[in-house]
Amino acid sequence: MGKGQPSYTDEEFVTAIRRGDDRALAQLYRLHLPMVSHFVLQNSGTEDEAKDVYQEGVMVFYEKVRDGSLELSCQIKTYLYAVCRRLWLKRLAEKGRFGGRLDDHEPFLETGAEADLAEAEERDRRFALMGEALEQIGEPCRSLLEGFYLLDRSMQQLTADFGYTNADNAKNQKYKCLVRLKKLFFSHYKEEESY
Amino acid sequence: MMTEADYYALFDAYQNGELAGAERANLERRLAADPSFAQRYDDFEELTTTLTSYGERLATRNKLKAFQAALDAEADAETTVETGNPNMPVMHISPMERKLREFWSAHRATMAIAASVAVMAVFVTLLGLEWWRASQSSSLYGYTVLRREVERIKRNQRAMGRAINQIDGSKPEAANQSKFSGTGFALTADGYLITSYHVIQGADSLLVESRDRQHYHAEPVFTDVAHDLAILRIRDKDFAGFRRLPYSFKRGQSDLGEKVYTLGYPREDLVFNDGSLSARSGFEGDTAFYQISIPVNPGNSGGPLLDDRGNLIGVVSGRQMDVQSAAFATKSSYLMKLVDSLASASPKEPYNLPRTNLLAGTSRPQQIRKLQDYVFVVKVYE
Numbered sequence: 001m002g003k004g005q006p007s008y009t010d011e012e013f014v015t016a017i018r019r020g021d022d023r024a025l026a027q028l029y030r031l032h033l034p035m036v037s038h039f040v041l042q043n044s045g046t047e048d049e050a051k052d053v054y055q056e057g058v059m060v061f062y063e064k065v066r067d068g069s070l071e072l073s074c075q076i077k078t079y080l081y082a083v084c085r086r087l088w089l090k091r092l093a094e095k096g097r098f099g100g101r102l103d104d105h106e107p108f109l110e111t112g113a114e115a116d117l118a119e120a121e122e123r124d125r126r127f128a129l130m131g132e133a134l135e136q137i138g139e140p141c142r143s144l145l146e147g148f149y150l151l152d153r154s155m156q157q158l159t160a161d162f163g164y165t166n167a168d169n170a171k172n173q174k175y176k177c178l179v180r181l182k183k184l185f186f187s188h189y190k191e192e193e194s195y
Numbered sequence: 196m197m198t199e200a201d202y203y204a205l206f207d208a209y210q211n212g213e214l215a216g217a218e219r220a221n222l223e224r225r226l227a228a229d230p231s232f233a234q235r236y237d238d239f240e241e242l243t244t245t246l247t248s249y250g251e252r253l254a255t256r257n258k259l260k261a262f263q264a265a266l267d268a269e270a271d272a273e274t275t276v277e278t279g280n281p282n283m284p285v286m287h288i289s290p291m292e293r294k295l296r297e298f299w300s301a302h303r304a305t306m307a308i309a310a311s312v313a314v315m316a317v318f319v320t321l322l323g324l325e326w327w328r329a330s331q332s333s334s335l336y337g338y339t340v341l342r343r344e345v346e347r348i349k350r351n352q353r354a355m356g357r358a359i360n361q362i363d364g365s366k367p368e369a370a371n372q373s374k375f376s377g378t379g380f381a382l383t384a385d386g387y388l389i390t391s392y393h394v395i396q397g398a399d400s401l402l403v404e405s406r407d408r409q410h411y412h413a414e415p416v417f418t419d420v421a422h423d424l425a426i427l428r429i430r431d432k433d434f435a436g437f438r439r440l441p442y443s444f445k446r447g448q449s450d451l452g453e454k455v456y457t458l459g460y461p462r463e464d465l466v467f468n469d470g471s472l473s474a475r476s477g478f479e480g481d482t483a484f485y486q487i488s489i490p491v492n493p494g495n496s497g498g499p500l501l502d503d504r505g506n507l508i509g510v511v512s513g514r515q516m517d518v519q520s521a522a523f524a525t526k527s528s529y530l531m532k533l534v535d536s537l538a539s540a541s542p543k544e545p546y547n548l549p550r551t552n553l554l555a556g557t558s559r560p561q562q563i564r565k566l567q568d569y570v571f572v573v574k575v576y577e
Contacts, residue, residue, distance in 0.1 A: 022258060029262045044301045055259045062255055063248075123248075130249045149243070150250035175200040175207070182242050 010076050017065045029058055032077055036084045043088065053091065057084040060120045070116075082113035133184040141177035148174060199235075206239045378459040378498035378511070379403060379427065379573040382534070383547050384437045386429040389530065390497030390573045391512050392418045395425050402574040403429065406465055406567055413573075417537055422483050422529045423512045425497075426537070427573070428544070440549035441565040442499070445506040445527050451475060455487055457511050457524075458563065459498035460572045467563060468495075470520070472508075477523040478515060484523045485509055491522040497573060500524045505554020505562055 008016060008024055016024035033054055040050035060083050064070035072079060134142055140162060147153045147161070155167050155174075164170040208214050209222055226233050288296075299306075377394030381387070388403060395401055401413045411434055413427040449455075449472055456469035470489035477484025487500065491514055500509035509524035538546045554562045 026262045051263055127249050130245055149246040175203040178203050179199045
């Protein structure tokens with residue numbers, strides 16, 4: 001660790017990440033990777049699977065922090081461990097190779113990770129639908145919406161990029177696209193919900 | 196008339212705080228009053244927030260990937276530093292080995308279980324086969340037990356080192372309570388009897404029972420373990436002696452093919468069996484014995500072996516289980532030598548061997564009728 005980078009306590013991590021401090025996030029990522037990687041490797045996973053699971057776990061943590069809805073009742077380390085453990089269990093179950101026993105080297109505490117994961121799953125589903133809807137909407141709507149919402153470009157920039165005569169034209173186009181996206185998105189969304 | 200897109204423009208402006216006071220109040224009032232309008236606004240809001248957070252998610256994912264890439268690059272850099280230093284011990288792991296290691300770490304548990312299942316299967320199969328063989332071939336199993344019996348006798352009679360399956364069956368009759376029984380016959384008219392040694396082996400007391408159910412107490416006078424012979428004497432005070440013995444003892448050897456027969460008590464009644472003299476040596480080439488082709492059973496031990504002319508030529512001793520109807524009998528010449536040596540020591544009660552043969556020339560049923568009173572059951576109590 002170290003290498004001249006500031007070291008954070010758990011509270012400092014949370015506040016820094018909430019603020020959008022990427023250095024803190026990088027530091028956190030680096031800090032707990034070995035633990036999760038070790039756990040996954042111990043339980044018949046590969047290096048790449050370990051990285052995938054860890055990134056997913058950090059994502060859950062990060063989104064909760066950014067949301068401001070994280071209620072940490074334990075160390076970040078424990079929370080991440082619990083989340084990644086659940087995620088890996090799920091992967092194993094999907095692979096159909098889960099033997100029922102897990103090589104734990106830390107006691108699994110009640111961390112609230114279960115509830116957070118259920119929430120994250122719901123969010124994942126919504127994002128997947130959104131991705132699908134964006135795939136189906138077609139050009140130039142897709143580029144326009146992605147440019148505005150996903151890549152955080154300003155309307156002026158987009159106007160120039162897409163060759164609209166003025167920003168109002170671009171805006172109108174954007175709203176039309178939003179309406180179409182809404183139809184696509186909600187039709188899937190409702191469809192899924194009616195299951 | 197406003198299109199949906201116009202509404203979205205309105206909502207967007209509202210969210211960005213671009214609406215002026217009157218318009219804003221108008222919109223808020225309408226949101227509160229019109230549920231379908233409020234629904235439309237909610238949908239818009241959900242759509243945009245989902246879009247925004249989706250974008251954020253993608254950005255974060257890229258960030259994390261970048262972190263990981265940086266870490267990987269760092270690790271790579273570290274390894275190049277390591278390998279770059281010639282003084283550092285370098286561990287070379289070939290791609291093949293790395294793959295093997297990965298495979299091992301991933302499938303360790305499965306392989307361990309598979310291996311233990313295989314080991315279990317081997318042992319279960321072996322045990323199962325053993326059990327099956329034991330239960331299937333009980334005769335084979337009995338054969339080995341009998342062999343063990345043979346071993347035991349071999350140990351007991353180590354002087355001659357021969358191993359034959361002795362015939363000493365226990366009588367099924369529970370009333371007489373004797374542990375073993377065999378057959379015996381008269382040696383002299385005044386109360387000497389002959390039987391096999393193994394019949395009386397380990398006996399506490401002996402009871403001799405004749406065909407007419409008369410009981411006499413007897414005691415061993417002499418035993419010859421090597422030739423499986425025992426001489427008994429009746430000790431009852433009121434015993435007056437037998438009548439004259441009808442048979443005589445042959446001192447020489449008999450010839451192969453001689454018709455021979457025996458009387459004995461393999462069960463409560465006297466049983467006759469006949470056959471031929473099939474070899475002039477016994478089990479494992481023992482020359483003190485004949486091999487005879489008479490079907491004998493436990494209880495026949497100690498019975499007299501006679502030839503066609505009524506000469507006593509042997510004492511039935513045992514049989515070999517794994518050979519068809521191969522029984523063995525001690526040669527009478529050895530019995531005679533034994534009696535001679537005992538007689539020469541001038542005992543209190545002399546051995547008056549029968550000299551004449553009353554059986555010669557008579558038919559076999561007649562021979563047996565004369566003979567049957569001189570053949571006894573020897574009951575052994577331990």
